[in-house]
Amino acid sequence: MRASAYPLIDADEAASLVLERTPTLGTERVTLENAAGRVLAEDVAATGPLPAFPSSAVDGYAIRAADAGTTLRVLGESAAGRPFDGSVTAGTAARILTGGVVPDGADTVVMVEDTRLDGNHVKVPADLVAGANFHQVGADVTGGQTVLRAGTQLGAAEIGIAAATGHAQLTVRRRPQVALMSTGDELVEVGNTPGPGQIPDSNRWALLAALREAGADVDLLGIAPDEAGALRGFVTAALGKADALVTSGGVSVGTHDLVKPLLESLGTVHVGRVKLKPGKPFTFATLDGGRVAFGLPGFPVSSLVTFEVFVRPALRKMQGFAQLQRPTLPVRLAYDARPTAERTEYQRVTLRREGRELVADTTGSQSSSRLLSLAGAHALVRVPAGDQVLKAGTVVEAMILSLP
Numbered sequence: 001m002r003a004s005a006y007p008l009i010d011a012d013e014a015a016s017l018v019l020e021r022t023p024t025l026g027t028e029r030v031t032l033e034n035a036a037g038r039v040l041a042e043d044v045a046a047t048g049p050l051p052a053f054p055s056s057a058v059d060g061y062a063i064r065a066a067d068a069g070t071t072l073r074v075l076g077e078s079a080a081g082r083p084f085d086g087s088v089t090a091g092t093a094a095r096i097l098t099g100g101v102v103p104d105g106a107d108t109v110v111m112v113e114d115t116r117l118d119g120n121h122v123k124v125p126a127d128l129v130a131g132a133n134f135h136q137v138g139a140d141v142t143g144g145q146t147v148l149r150a151g152t153q154l155g156a157a158e159i160g161i162a163a164a165t166g167h168a169q170l171t172v173r174r175r176p177q178v179a180l181m182s183t184g185d186e187l188v189e190v191g192n193t194p195g196p197g198q199i200p201d202s203n204r205w206a207l208l209a210a211l212r213e214a215g216a217d218v219d220l221l222g223i224a225p226d227e228a229g230a231l232r233g234f235v236t237a238a239l240g241k242a243d244a245l246v247t248s249g250g251v252s253v254g255t256h257d258l259v260k261p262l263l264e265s266l267g268t269v270h271v272g273r274v275k276l277k278p279g280k281p282f283t284f285a286t287l288d289g290g291r292v293a294f295g296l297p298g299f300p301v302s303s304l305v306t307f308e309v310f311v312r313p314a315l316r317k318m319q320g321f322a323q324l325q326r327p328t329l330p331v332r333l334a335y336d337a338r339p340t341a342e343r344t345e346y347q348r349v350t351l352r353r354e355g356r357e358l359v360a361d362t363t364g365s366q367s368s369s370r371l372l373s374l375a376g377a378h379a380l381v382r383v384p385a386g387d388q389v390l391k392a393g394t395v396v397e398a399m400i401l402s403l404p
C-alpha cells in the first residue's frame with residue numbers, strides 16, 4: 001500500500017463539489033407516449049381555460065334557478081360533444097348529459113334523480129341550489145395559467161394535464177447516457193462458476209438498477225481487468241457518447257487501483273478521498289466535453305451508498321430536477337448509533353410506525369461488504385463524525401429510500 005496523494009475532503013464539501021461540476025443536460029421534445037418519468041425543461045401553460053365551456057357535472061336538466069319548483073317545457077338535449085343549439089328561457093329546460101355544454105340562458109343543472117318527467121315537461125324541485133352541478137369556464141384552469149413547472153418529473157397526472165391543455169409534445173431534459181464499468185481481476189460474470197479467489201460481478205447489476213431508477217440510460221461496459229492499458233481502452237472506447245462514466249472498484253490505494261490515475265490522465269480529479277463511511281475512496285473527476293466520471297469504491301455497500309450520496313443527485317441535476325436530494329423525515333432511533341471518529345457515516349436502517357412516529361432499527365452489521373445491510377433498508381441515518389453517540393431514543397432526520 002502507498003499513501004494517497006488526495007486530500008480527505010469533508011462529505012458535504014465533496015457533495016457540493018460534485019454538483020457544482022455536473023452540468024445540466026440539453027433538451028429534447030418527446031411525445032406524451034414517451035413522457036413518463038422525464039423531467040420538464042420548461043414551464044407548460046394552458047392555451048385556454050378549462051373547462052373551455054360551461055359543462056354539466058351530472059345527467060339532468062339545464063334550467064334557470066328562478067324556475068325552481070315549477071314544471072318546465074323540455075326544448076331539446078345537450079349531450080357530451082353534441083351541444084344544444086338554442087337557449088333556455090323562462091319556463092323551459094334542456095335535457096343535459098354529463099360533459100354536455102350548459103346552454104345559454106341556463107344557470108343551474110338539476111340532477112335527473114331530483115326531477116319528474118311527464119311527456120315533454122319536467123318538474124324541478126323548489127329547493128335547488130342556484131349554480132349547482134356544472135363547471136364554470138376556467139373553474140379548473142384559467143387561460144394562460146402555468147399548469148406544470150420546469151423541473152417537475154412527469155407522472156400520470158402531469159401527463160394528463162399536458163394532454164388536457166392541448167400539448168401533444170413536451171420539452172424535457174435529455175436522459176443522462178452513462179457508461180458503467182466494473183474493475184477487478186477477481187470478477188467473473190454472474191452465472192459463471194467463480195474460480196479460486198474469484199467472485200461474481202455484483203456491483204454491475206446493483207448499479208445498473210440504481211442508475212436506471214435515477215433516470216439514466218446505461219451502456220454496460222462489463223469487467224475491466226486491473227491493467228492500466230486495458231482499462232484505458234475500455235474507458236476511451238465508451239466515452240464517445242456518454243455524459244458520465246461510472247466505475248466500481250479500483251479506487252483505493254492498493255497497487256492495483258488504477259482508476260484514479262486513469263481519470264487524472266483523462267481530465268481533472270476533484271475528489272479523491274472523502275471523510276465518509278462507507279465510501280472513503282470515492283473519486284470524482286471532470287473530463288473534457290463537460291463529461292463527469294464517478295469512481296465508486298468496490299465494496300458493494302460502499303458503491304451503492306456513494307451512489308446515493310453523490311451520483312444520484314448529480315444525475316438529477318443533469319436531468320434538470322428541481323429537487324436533487326432524497327426527502328428526509330424525522331425518525332426515532334431504536335439503537336445507539338455509534339459514530340466514526342473522522343468520517344460522516346451513513347447507517348442503514350429499516351423503519352416502522354409506532355404511533356405517529358417512525359422508528360429506525362439498524363439493519364445489523366454495517367460492514368461495507370455486507371449488502372444485506374442495505375437490502376430492504378428504508379433509510380440512511382447520517383451519523384456525524386466525532387465521539388458523540390446518537391443514543392437510542394434520539395430523533396434524527398433520515399434520508400428516506402422508501403417507506404414501510
Ligand code: AMP
Nearest residue numbers: 182201202203204249250251297298299
Ligand atoms: P476495490 O475497491 O477494487 O479495492 O474492491 C474492494 C472490494 O470490493 C474487494 O473485495 C472487491 O473484490 C470487491 N469488489 C470490487 N468490485 C466488485 C464488483 N463489481 N462486484 C462485487 N464486489 C466487488
Ligand code: MG
Nearest residue numbers: 183184249250
Ligand atoms: Mg479492485
